[in-house]
Amino acid sequence: MGTPGIPATGGLAVAGGFVNVTATNRLSPCRAGMDARLSTAEATSDGTGDTGLIGGGAVGGRLRALDWAASPLGPPGGWPTALHTVCNLLLASPFPLLLWWGERFAVIHNNDWATLAGEPPTGALAQPAETHWPELWASLGPRLRQVMADGATVESDRLTGSFANIACSHIPILNAPGVVGGVLSAVRETVARESLRRERELLQSIIDTIPVMITLYEPGQKVLRVNREFERVLGWTAGELSRVSLMDEVYPDPAYRARVRDFMESFLPEWMDIGMRTRSGKSIEASWFNIKISDHTQVGIGIDITDRKHAEQQRTLLINELNDRVKNTLATVQSLAAQSLRGRGGVDARQRFEARLSALALAHDLLTVEGWRGAALGDVVERAVSPFRAGDDRIEIRGAAVRLSPKQALAISMALHELGTNALKYGALSNRDGRVRIGWQATNPASNALIELVWDESGGPPVAPPARKGFGSRLLERNLARELGGPTTIEYRPVGLICRISCRLRDNG
Amino acid sequence: MVSDATPRRRALIVEDEMLVSMLLEDLLAELAFEPVGPFARLDEALAAARERDFEFAVLDVNLNGKETYSVADILIERGIPFVFATGYGKSGLPPRYRQCNVLSKPFRRDDLARIVAETGKA
Numbered sequence: 001m002g003t004p005g006i007p008a009t010g011g012l013a014v015a016g017g018f019v020n021v022t023a024t025n026r027l028s029p030c031r032a033g034m035d036a037r038l039s040t041a042e043a044t045s046d047g048t049g050d051t052g053l054i055g056g057g058a059v060g061g062r063l064r065a066l067d068w069a070a071s072p073l074g075p076p077g078g079w080p081t082a083l084h085t086v087c088n089l090l091l092a093s094p095f096p097l098l099l100w101w102g103e104r105f106a107v108i109h110n111n112d113w114a115t116l117a118g119e120p121p122t123g124a125l126a127q128p129a130e131t132h133w134p135e136l137w138a139s140l141g142p143r144l145r146q147v148m149a150d151g152a153t154v155e156s157d158r159l160t161g162s163f164a165n166i167a168c169s170h171i172p173i174l175n176a177p178g179v180v181g182g183v184l185s186a187v188r189e190t191v192a193r194e195s196l197r198r199e200r201e202l203l204q205s206i207i208d209t210i211p212v213m214i215t216l217y218e219p220g221q222k223v224l225r226v227n228r229e230f231e232r233v234l235g236w237t238a239g240e241l242s243r244v245s246l247m248d249e250v251y252p253d254p255a256y257r258a259r260v261r262d263f264m265e266s267f268l269p270e271w272m273d274i275g276m277r278t279r280s281g282k283s284i285e286a287s288w289f290n291i292k293i294s295d296h297t298q299v300g301i302g303i304d305i306t307d308r309k310h311a312e313q314q315r316t317l318l319i320n321e322l323n324d325r326v327k328n329t330l331a332t333v334q335s336l337a338a339q340s341l342r343g344r345g346g347v348d349a350r351q352r353f354e355a356r357l358s359a360l361a362l363a364h365d366l367l368t369v370e371g372w373r374g375a376a377l378g379d380v381v382e383r384a385v386s387p388f389r390a391g392d393d394r395i396e397i398r399g400a401a402v403r404l405s406p407k408q409a410l411a412i413s414m415a416l417h418e419l420g421t422n423a424l425k426y427g428a429l430s431n432r433d434g435r436v437r438i439g440w441q442a443t444n445p446a447s448n449a450l451i452e453l454v455w456d457e458s459g460g461p462p463v464a465p466p467a468r469k470g471f472g473s474r475l476l477e478r479n480l481a482r483e484l485g486g487p488t489t490i491e492y493r494p495v496g497l498i499c500r501i502s503c504r505l506r507d508n509g
Numbered sequence: 510m511v512s513d514a515t516p517r518r519r520a521l522i523v524e525d526e527m528l529v530s531m532l533l534e535d536l537l538a539e540l541a542f543e544p545v546g547p548f549a550r551l552d553e554a555l556a557a558a559r560e561r562d563f564e565f566a567v568l569d570v571n572l573n574g575k576e577t578y579s580v581a582d583i584l585i586e587r588g589i590p591f592v593f594a595t596g597y598g599k600s601g602l603p604p605r606y607r608q609c610n611v612l613s614k615p616f617r618r619d620d621l622a623r624i625v626a627e628t629g630k631a
Contacts, residue, residue, distance in 0.1 A: 320597055324571060327596025327614040328526055334615040335532035342535075357615045365613075387617075 051076040052084060056091030057111040062125055063091075071126040072106045082175050086184055098168075100144055101182035104128040105137075116189060117166060139163050140170070140185070147172050147183045157190070165191045213286065213302035219295070221247050221264055233286070233304045235279030250276045264300065267292050273305065285309045323368045330361055355421060356414070359384065363413035367406050375409040377402040377453075381438055384416035388424055395429075399440035402451060408503060411483035412453070418472035419455050419499055427497055428460035434496070435459050443502070450486060451503050457496035465492040476501075521566035522547035523554040523580060524594065525573050529614070533567055533594070536618060540625050551575045558583040565625060566591035567612065570602070581606060590628030592621070 096112040124132040157167040175181025216225040251257035428434030440453040486502025520542035524530040530547035548554040592610040
């Protein structure tokens with residue numbers, strides 16, 4: 001088998017760049033198939049007249065209506081088979097093609113050529129390019145002559161002027177064995193295609209490599225595309241999206257699914273932590289953000305935060321456990337003190353000790369809730385005086401929002417405990433009518449660096465300075481100054497005790 | 510004993526720290542309770558909760574890493590008032606037990622006395 005001088009390489013007869021179109025004539029099954037398609041096309045087309053040219057849209061119509069006597073090609077009825085076949089191939093092709101035929105290079109283009117490179121000059125169809133389409137001929141003429149002479153495919157990849165964005169492969173068309181009848185130019189877009197390809201590759205590699213889940217979905221949460229990170233985290237692949245309802249699989253609980261739906265349609269500019277189920281049934285947590293690109297396209301980006309959440313839970317657990325242990329230790333200390341003071345008439349001492357221990361534990365609780373990052377002064381005060389409230393409003397608290405460091409929170413808690421105990425025993429809380437006003441404000445309104453907290457008693461029994469300084473006043477006057485970075489003064493006014501505590505706020509977050 | 514004029518009250522103590530259980534014994538004694546226990550192991554505490562007679566109980570939530578909620582369940586079923594002793598506070602309890610009484614550590618005598626008085630009324 002095979003034409004003499006042309007080596008047969010598989011089913012397609014190719015030699016030295018020649019596409020031997022006439023060779024298809026000998027492949028009878030293929031020919032039969034072609035004939036069947038032709039007749040179908042003829043039945044559905046507007047009719048080919050006597051040209052035998054099929055389809056081809058606007059260009060096809062123009063060709064069928066052409067005055068062929070004025071063309072060097074002559075009427076199609078008299079064309080060689082090769083010209084006829086290639087012309088129909090050109091008309092049917094969805095790619096831009098040009099066909100040059102004969103010694104004068106009469107040119108026929110197809111619709112896709114016109115779409116890509118623009119319409120040819122009027123009257124150029126089926127006429128010699130050199131005279132009727134000079135600009136194109138100037139670009140391609142020498143190459144086309146070379147193909148006609150050598151019978152080998154030639155490339156035109158550096159065109160200029162109007163055709164700077166295209167490249168061509170010029171393929172010889174054999175009219176008879178060894179005889180080149182014309183040239184078929186396969187045209188492709190170069191600049192745009194290349195930059196488009198580069199841009200698409202870049203985008204795709206970003207989408208595929210970033211460790212962020214990306215989903216593309218329509219209104220109604222029909223997921224159209226997912227990226228590799230999504231596949232890695234959730235186990236569902238892009239190929240399965242058409243078969244499964246991802247929303248149902250990932251959010252099996254209908255009520256929860258509805259909440260996620262609402263969020264996906266809200267496009268709130270915020271992240272939401274969402275629990276999801278993977279393909280293997282594992283529960284994960286991810287933080288999602290949704291963006292509306294257009295009415296039809298919405299994008300969700302998500303980050304797998306399962307490990308982070310787990311670490312957070314572990315941390316909370318650890319803090320709670322530590323807190324429990326500290327409290328147990330305080331209870332142990334309480335027990336030791338109780339055993340040590342037993343039988344020594346130390347009921348009062350024991351009570352004072354236990355109250356102080358409780359005050360310390362209360363402050364400790366508050367700091368634990370906030371992870372030992374500090375506490376709000378209002379919370380510290382409220383908690384510290386809570387044991388002295390008897391369900392009435394005799395203790396009044398007023399002050400702006402201020403943050404304390406853990407050390408300051410503990411110091412102020414203990415100070416307020418001492419003041420409260422004193423008030424309960426001798427001061428404003430020892431009778432029925434006395435009141436305590438606790439307030440604080442910045443010493444210098446321009447800066448919040450230094451605040452003064454005032455404990456102001458009134459309505460209690462007449463006050464006299466104590467004969468001896470106890471632990472309470474020592475704690476207040478000496479320790480506080482050191483812990484809080486400002487002086488503390490106690491004034492034993494006859495109408496009621498007043499204590500001023502200065503506190504320097506710095507780096508308290 | 511049976512002829513004793515004042516009715517004796519007993520309190521189950523479940524606590525794994527020896528010194529803390531001693532303190533509880535003292536605190537409860539002040540409130541006229543005789544101790545049942547203390548029990549430092551969960552299996553012993555469960556057996557005592559099922560079989561022993563007492564009118565009140567103090568349960569440390571955490572016994573060497575084992576939680577005592579199963580003991581509480583028995584007490585709830587038997588209708589015996591009890592209080593959880595914990596460093597966590599109420600928020601550390603599972604939702605099912607949030608209504609239960611909690612005694613925070615270190616203990617405040619007044620809190621325990623108040624809880625005993627309230628449960629006695631109920």
